[in-house]
Amino acid sequence: MTTFSVIVTALDAQGYLRECLDSALRLPAGEVEVIGVDNGSTDATGALFDEYDERDARVTVVHLPRRLPAGAARAAGAELANGDYLLFVDGRDALVEGALEALAERVTETGRPDVVVFDHVRSHWSNSAIASGDARLFAGPGREVFSVTAHPELLHLTPTVANRLVRADFFAAHRELFTQDEYAEVLPALGSLLAADRIAAHDQICLRRSEPDTPQAAEGQFNLFPQYDALWALMDRRGVGKAHRAVVFSGMIRRYLKVLTLPGMADRDQAEFFRRASEHFLRYKPADYTRPSNLNGVRHAMLERGSYVGYRALQTANRKRRTVRSLAVKAKKKAGQYATESAYREQLRHPIEEDLAVFSAYWDRGVTCSPAAISAQLAELAPGIRQVWVVRRAGVPLVPAGIDYVVPGTRRYWSVMARAKYLVNNVNFPDSVIKRPGQIHVQTHHGTPLKRMGIDQIPFPATSRGVDYDALLERCGRWDYSVSANRHSTEIWERAYPVPFTSLDYGYPRNDTYYTATAADVRRIRERLGVAPGRKALLYAPTHRDYEATWTPRLDLERLARTLGDDFVLLVRGHYFYDRGLSPLEELHRRGVIIDVSRYDSVEELALASDALITDYSSVMFDYANLDRPVVVFADDWETYSVTRGVYFDLTELSPGAVARSQEDVERIFRSGEWRGEAAAAKRAEFRRKFCEFDDGRAAERVVRHVFLGEHGVPPVVPLAERTPAPTPEQAAAVPTPAG
Helix, strand or coil: CCCEEEEEEECCCCCCHHHHHHHHCCCCCCCEEEEEEEECCCCCHHHHHHHHHHHCCCEEEEEECCCCCHHHHHHHHHCCCCCCEEEEEECCCEECCCHHHHHHHHHHHCCCCCEEEEEEEEEECCEEEEECCCHHHHCCCCCCCECCCCCHHHHHCCCCHHHEEEEHHHHHHCHHHHCCCECECHHHHHHHHHHCCCEEEEEEEEEEEECCCCCCCCCCHHHHHHHHHHHHHHHHHHCCCHHHHHHHHHHHHHHHHHHCCCCCCCHHHHHHHHHHHHHHHHHHCCCCCCCCCCHHHHHHHHHHHCCHHHHHHHHHHHHHHHHHHHHHHHHHHHHHHHHHCHHHHHHCCCCCEEEEEEEECCCCCCCCHHHHHHHHHHHHHCCCCEEEEECCHHHHHHCCCCCCEECCCCHHHHHHHHHEEEEEECCCCCCCCCCCCCCEEEECCCCCCCECCHHHHCCCHHHHCCCCHHHHHHHHCCCCEEECCCHHHHHHHHHHCCCCCEEECCCCHHHCHHHHCCHHHHHHHHHHHCCCCCCEEEEECCCCCCCCCCCCCCCCHHHHHHHHCCCEEEEECCCHHHCCCCCCCHHHHHCCCCEECCCCCCHHHHHHHCCEEEECCCCHHHHHHHHCCCEEEECCCHHHHHHHHCECCCCCCCCCCEEECCHHHHHHHHHHCHHHCHHHHHHHHHHHHHHCCCCCCCHHHHHHHHHHCCCCCCCCCCCHHHCCCCCCHHHHHHCCCCCC
8 A cells, every 4th residue: 555645835825725735635544645745834824734734644744934945844744754655735736536546557557666657737726727738748658667778758748746655765865856946846856867766657636726816936046046056967977968967957947037027126136147047058068959049049149148138128129119019009909088087097196095085886886884894983093194095876876974085086086095104905906096106905895705706716607707807816916915704704705805915804893893882882773673672583685696697585574574473573684786776675665564774774783683684695694693693594495595695614514503495495494493402502502612712702893903003913813712792682672771
């Protein structure tokens, strides 16, 4: 039996790490171990490793105190390896199903070779299975064991250690090849093939590699030179022939030229890199070298002559040509748009106003949700910062007194969007908004994701058809901060929106009220809604279905109200996507069967006023769980919804309370008392532990102190067991009303 040590090195990979670890743990104990190397992560990567370590004896974790070069991080994991073979993967990668079994079989049939190379695919948000380009290279060796001497074409394999299985004692004997790399894996990838006497090829796909969504930075690029020096020394010791040297040389020069085009390299560093690349060109140029005949040949000539001035002149000329073409295309595309936004272009010439913040929520619907909570806290902690809300014209009458606002598209709107230092929203601002250098964008989101979001929706046509995901990611690319209520959300946002941002694991500001509201607040809201004292208020808040054009309540509300009797009252809130036209709730409301709260501005107040929640797949359940009150999940179409919309977990298994699959189930759950029984409470407790992680009543304060005041020592999150939610309606009724 072949045993594997899968060494997972990860740096800030929280959005991908679960899939990676799960894929590596498919074999039983005794056949596989996973060694997680947390390479100085600043996100929840380390905590995720620890979670797996605690629950699975096959997992061992190493926490590095600071980020180390890739080779050093892998070596730290290899120190603890006990398997016959080592497999090095990144925390964003994932093994395909059956990969380890197939590799074990290949090891056995080839007599335990030094190295087994295999195919892989690359994964990008737009395509989860981009061919590596290596497939053609596996044809030559076939199923026999070989050395690279007989097959120099194998040196063209994608240069990474993740596409090869390495025998543990071979790794130990050639440790210097695997521990010196940084920036690129040239030495371990090519060196392992050059040093191995016995190599086997497996032409099947075993790994999915995550494609970076941002250009590779130039940091660490000088490490390439000692890697190639070591490679050439190895080839000299091994007596490698001309064909192999030609492959290595061409790859080396191609990589050097690529580094010279990367953004972020200082002029002095670029000049020094060019000088050293030129030295390597002359030192390692094969005797039968022939210069390419295309534009790359010109670049080769510059390196051969050591002419950095000539190289820069060539690059400048090419850049100017590309810029002219790009501007012409953009100008044509934006001509019509700019014609209506000339005021905005004018305002963009003015300095950013450091004391100006712009807020919006739900596509400019009004002053609500987490942006409203942040706005209120900002007014208290930093009253010197001027606030302006963006509110659509139809919502202007509902703007609270004293709130400054602008209507989208007006001249002042373009002025504040151009000049504001801070931009806060729970959705994205329009494409027409330009994120200026120096502006700070806070994305608060508006719920914890059960349904698939962002690029994770792509495989689900009910929601992805017609969506321009390039435009979506361009909008998301404006985010500086992403506010999160729990680690589940943090992981999902990172993967669903693969753009650079900093996660603020502070809780959702809109949920602060679930810990700060008083008994008087609960009584006041119930009185405003018309809920009589002593009646149990059930908030029914379903979500919308992407496969339905209009909304019809899936519950027979009149029958439910009749079945439950006068002890209960139904507060029914239709989803805001269906706020146009005649509501099916109006007649029931007029007749007193239900209370239609679809247009009631604050969902948080409705939650405070209710004794229990009935919902289906709405994110309101995650927020409501903070109140530690009963939740009933009505999942009559779960199979259809989960397949068409896509979900992140099975809600029927991990629910915040009793699950109903029919109208009869809902009625039985309430008539029997199951809705607030011990089993429902146990489910709710588990749900709260997972999804109410950061909500403790001080989320807005943490956001304001960090983003607007520049404080990093924000108040710590209070542990769940130490929090006290707002009083229930029953508790609120028992609190004496203050005299006067």
